[in-house]
Amino acid sequence: MDLPLNTSFIDHALDRGLEVEAWDLWKSLHPYMHLGWLKWISFSDYKNLLYSKQYMCTNKSDEEIEEEMGKVIDFYEQKKARRG
Numbered sequence: 644m645d646l647p648l649n650t651s652f653i654d655h656a657l658d659r660g661l662e663v664e665a666w667d668l669w670k671s672l673h674p675y676m677h678l679g680w681l682k683w684i685s686f687s688d689y690k691n692l693l694y695s696k697q698y699m700c701t702n703k704s705d706e707e708i709e710e711e712m713g714k715v716i717d718f719y720e721q722k723k724a725r726r727g
Contacts, residue, residue: 665690 669689675681684692701708 661694662690665693668693 666686669686672681672689676683703711
């Protein structure tokens, strides 16, 4: 039997779940903000910052990126070989 699927309910549930998680994270930082150990940020600003897409751009060429990642892979392989 096929049931009609209303995605708006699913989207709302997902959004609500994300908001609850953001609230829990912000709430854990609140005592430190209150003490002045962290800079104060409102929940709405925190949530916007948390949900914003943060892109990192580079001016490196493909070759420079490949060389850098090659070093990372080599380090990983050496570490893996030492463990056995």
